[in-house]
Each structure stands twice: as C-alpha cells, then as structure tokens.
Amino acid sequence: MSKSFNLIMVMPVYNEALSLPSVIEKWSTEFDRLGLTYRIDAYNDGSKDNSLDVLRDLAKRFPNLNVVDKPNSGHGPTILKGYKEAAKDAEWVFQIDSDDEISVEEFESFWTKRDDFDFLIGIRHTRQKNIIRLFITKIARIAIRLLFGSGIRDVNCPYRLVRVASFKACFESIPSDMFAPNVAVSGYAVRKKLRLFQSEVKYSFRQQGTVALGSTKMLNKAALSLIQLLGFLFKK
Numbered sequence: 001m002s003k004s005f006n007l008i009m010v011m012p013v014y015n016e017a018l019s020l021p022s023v024i025e026k027w028s029t030e031f032d033r034l035g036l037t038y039r040i041d042a043y044n045d046g047s048k049d050n051s052l053d054v055l056r057d058l059a060k061r062f063p064n065l066n067v068v069d070k071p072n073s074g075h076g077p078t079i080l081k082g083y084k085e086a087a088k089d090a091e092w093v094f095q096i097d098s099d100d101e102i103s104v105e106e107f108e109s110f111w112t113k114r115d116d117f118d119f120l121i122g123i124r125h126t127r128q129k130n131i132i133r134l135f136i137t138k139i140a141r142i143a144i145r146l147l148f149g150s151g152i153r154d155v156n157c158p159y160r161l162v163r164v165a166s167f168k169a170c171f172e173s174i175p176s177d178m179f180a181p182n183v184a185v186s187g188y189a190v191r192k193k194l195r196l197f198q199s200e201v202k203y204s205f206r207q208q209g210t211v212a213l214g215s216t217k218m219l220n221k222a223a224l225s226l227i228q229l230l231g232f233l234f235k236k
Helices: 020-033 051-061 075-086 107-116 131-147 164-173 181-191 215-235
Strands: 005-013 038-045 065-070 090-096 119-125 159-163 196-202
Touching (some): 005 075, 020 051, 051 065, 075 090, 107 159, 119 181, 159 181, 164 181
Parallel strands (some): 119 196
Antiparallel strands (some): 090 159
C-alpha cells in the first residue's frame, strides 16, 4: 500500500512560542510552493510557555499542521517518537528543530536530489562557536567514525531528509529513551553504506526561545549518549 504523504516533517517543540509562527509559515509556504503532499508533525514536549496554544492556533490557519501534545521526555526521545510515527504514513521524513536557526532556502536542493540518495543531511555553516557545543559535536563525529566509519561531517545536524524504506528498521531498533537518536541514525547510514548527500545549510544562533540544557548538563548527556550509542552498536 502506498504512503499517504510524500513527506512528513518531524519538529520537536519546547518553549518556542515566539519562533513558531515564523517557522510554520516558512515551511508550509515552501512545501506548498514545491507541490508536496505533506504533513508537519509538531510535538509539544511539555513546554512551560504557551507553545501549545500557539500551535493550536496555527493549526487553524495551516491545515497540514498536526499538533501532538506529550509529556516532557527530552529532545531526542521526542524526535524518535516522531520518526516512528511518521514512518507509517510517509515516503520521506524531514527533521527540523523549531528554533528557526537553520534556513529553509536549501530544502529545494535537497528535495530535487532525493531520488539518487537515501539520506540527505545539512552541514551547519556560520555556526556560533559555543565551545561546549562544538566540543560535543566533535566528539560525536569522532565516535561515529570509530564505531561505524567515516563519512558524515555534522552527525547530529537537525536538518535531514530520510528515505523511510531505508531507515524504518533503524528507527524501530533505537531505544525510546536515547538522548541523541540522530547520531545513531547517522551511524546507521554510514555502517549500511547508504547513499549519502551532504551540503552546507545557513545557520544562525537562536534569537529567542529557551536552550534546554546548560553546559554541564550537556557534557553529562554527551557521555550518556556515547554509552547509548555503544549499546545500539553492539545490539546491531
């Protein structure tokens, strides 16, 4: 049976009420312009601001916006939940964050190249140099190289277009509480030697909203992520 949508966009939301109207309008306009059959799945991950109310109001204006309200479980588990649910209904899944940090401009290039690839991922360009975040990103890239093989430059980039048929088994095999499932997805793509496309995407540091983790917590979570990645590797 064919899938209902060409594309489902998975977007976790946590305290992003100020950025949401712009994000939803930009992506809806772009998907409409490209003539896609699509759905935007916005997962409100227990936001403490009025993100849920904003999303519900936006859904009245944008009929392809699907709002899912859920208890807080964290960014990674929310993304993974989105992947698993989107895989039931779409040929392609696109993951983006709700903070409006990465430009919509490059998506058309990704979409028009999709037939030749299984996994299309951004490389964040002009990224603000937060030392802790850069350190964690570098460690994640080294871990992927050592555990799975080389090939992906920005392994945790939240700008990724994924062919469901190539990744459905991967989504199902990742533990539901994994802190950084996108790193595991990148590792899976390298290990399986899937067809990969990478391109720089414009990145600008958030102007509003909430950064959920401080530097110390990020380091602790990075260590947890590495342990979980090892578990995922040896389970495979």
